Amino acid sequence: MKYVLVTGGVVSGLGKGVTASSVGVVLKACGLRVTSIKIDPYLNTDAGTMSPFEHGEVFVLDDGGEVDLDLGNYERFLDVTLTKDNNITTGKIYQSVIDKERRGDYLGKTVQVVPHITDAIKNWIESVSVIPVDGKEGPADVCVIELGGTVGDIESMPFIEALRQLYFSVGQNNFCLIHVSLIPVLGVVGEQKTKPTQHSVRELRALGLTPNFLACRSAQPLLEGTKQKLSQFCHVPIGNILNIHDVPNIWHIPLLLKSQNAHHAILKQFDLLGVAASPELQEWTQRAETFDKLTNSVRIAMVGKYVGLTDSYLSVVKALLHACIACSLKPSVEWIAASDLEDDCAIQTPEAHAAAWGTLRNANCVLVPGGFGDRGIQGMILAAKYARENKVPYLGICLGMQISVIEYARSVLGLEDANSTEFDDQTPNPVVIFMPEGSRTHMGSTMRLGCRRTLLQTPDCVTAKLYRNPEYVDERHRHRYEVNPDMIGVLEKAGLRFVGKDESGKRMEILELSDHPFFVGVQSHPEFKSRPGRPSALFLGLILAATGRLEAYISKNQNGSV
Ligand code: GLN
Numbered sequence: 001m002k003y004v005l006v007t008g009g010v011v012s013g014l015g016k017g018v019t020a021s022s023v024g025v026v027l028k029a030c031g032l033r034v035t036s037i038k039i040d041p042y043l044n045t046d047a048g049t050m051s052p053f054e055h056g057e058v059f060v061l062d063d064g065g066e067v068d069l070d071l072g073n074y075e076r077f078l079d080v081t082l083t084k085d086n087n088i089t090t091g092k093i094y095q096s097v098i099d100k101e102r103r104g105d106y107l108g109k110t111v112q113v114v115p116h117i118t119d120a121i122k123n124w125i126e127s128v129s130v131i132p133v134d135g136k137e138g139p140a141d142v143c144v145i146e147l148g149g150t151v152g153d154i155e156s157m158p159f160i161e162a163l164r165q166l167y168f169s170v171g172q173n174n175f176c177l178i179h180v181s182l183i184p185v186l187g188v189v190g191e192q193k194t195k196p197t198q199h200s201v202r203e204l205r206a207l208g209l210t211p212n213f214l215a216c217r218s219a220q221p222l223l224e225g226t227k228q229k230l231s232q233f234c235h236v237p238i239g240n241i242l243n244i245h246d247v248p249n250i251w252h253i254p255l256l257l258k259s260q261n262a263h264h265a266i267l268k269q270f271d272l273l274g275v276a277a278s279p280e281l282q283e284w285t286q287r288a289e290t291f292d293k294l295t296n297s298v299r300i301a302m303v304g305k306y307v308g309l310t311d312s313y314l315s316v317v318k319a320l321l322h323a324c325i326a327c328s329l330k331p332s333v334e335w336i337a338a339s340d341l342e343d344d345c346a347i348q349t350p351e352a353h354a355a356a357w358g359t360l361r362n363a364n365c366v367l368v369p370g371g372f373g374d375r376g377i378q379g380m381i382l383a384a385k386y387a388r389e390n391k392v393p394y395l396g397i398c399l400g401m402q403i404s405v406i407e408y409a410r411s412v413l414g415l416e417d418a419n420s421t422e423f424d425d426q427t428p429n430p431v432v433i434f435m436p437e438g439s440r441t442h443m444g445s446t447m448r449l450g451c452r453r454t455l456l457q458t459p460d461c462v463t464a465k466l467y468r469n470p471e472y473v474d475e476r477h478r479h480r481y482e483v484n485p486d487m488i489g490v491l492e493k494a495g496l497r498f499v500g501k502d503e504s505g506k507r508m509e510i511l512e513l514s515d516h517p518f519f520v521g522v523q524s525h526p527e528f529k530s531r532p533g534r535p536s537a538l539f540l541g542l543i544l545a546a547t548g549r550l551e552a553y554i555s556k557n558q559n560g561s562v
Pocket of ligand 1 (some may be wrong): 370371372398400478479480481
């Protein structure tokens, strides 16, 4: 196993995850099999209980792991299926060590950070790196490890020490350290400053780790003089100073690395030059360049709760991007805070209310993504009603599906107080209810999580046609509430079509409306399995419908191209 460790210095938010996954892409393009591990030094066991406001989206894996959104980047970039163990947190490590201590496995020894925590980290890395994630048998050739946070953080110390020991034990031919840093430009003179990088490399060295590569983030390409200075002061060969300057879209980054011969230098260190081929990145080049040239755009109204931080819906945005590129369109995601659509807002902040409605009315389609808690629910219901009545394409994901059921029950069945028990546990018309297997006392990892099967009920629905008529679809889930099985009969009678159900036939998974160009609600999160080049079927349907091309696509196309 060859390890590529990616650390970060100077400031957070440098795009370490994208850098690390791009390194993986380039090595994969050389013919190597690549897996990845993300280390998050926080104490949470997993990202499941973390607020999207603070930390961005919670990414869900096939095995039900609720993990950091960077794992989504790895899955999309490397086209792999990771496991929950590919995300290591301080919480998980301590939990495993304390469990062992309680079992008496340490035979009376004093249990300490060094060596017990550090050993647990090393063992975890070594055992997870060999899990196959690309559908083939046997371990990958390379494991890219991203250490979250910034070097010098107290929380990451045990990880740094464990990684130092791992480096020492496997040797330089099997371990390569890439340190991502920032080269700011100060003042009118516009000089590229190397000092912050020098300091963070010094910090890394003080902890016993020597970077083999620097990946320098900058606005403009690095000047030769800047590289020389970095090489001299940071003790890194000039050929190993990589520069990730700003590019129009992230698909350029693997290309940027290739153009700087990063693959050659890494393979050289790994003694793999004879084994690996030169990287084939045609698909990436094409995607990056096509995207830059797109002119026509499609306006997607995203009506949600966490719209202040767009990372909260990262995978939804990526899935829209994948679908739009397949249709040669540029996505224009128009964020609408759901609460701005509500009547109360018209009184308190009329400008915000008018602007939100203006954006909604001007959009080509509406998407209500997943969410928790009651803020903005009424606004989402109004958006679903608007889309239904005005025949604007609508995709409701998880909460967005539940919203469309509540709206339908209120407007069409005339049950004005219909609600989900998540928002009103006393409602006389609970159309969405808490699932029997849920827990009300423990929040972490107690939802219906991960890959679950949906049986399609009829080939005569948009969903089946978009998925190309399979018997079933497997998508990832993350929810506690479901459509009330006792209300299905009345809802169906009133025209709501439940075209996808789980294997028991009692749990509603996908709904559609006839008499509408595209109105789909889905209990799962299809965004998590969308890939560049392989857009998620329902996102593609939304974008096609938004541009009036859905029918033509369905009638003519059963072979893939749009
Ligand atoms: N809050 C809803 C539930 O728990 C929806 C969850 C979601 O959108 N992911 O069922």
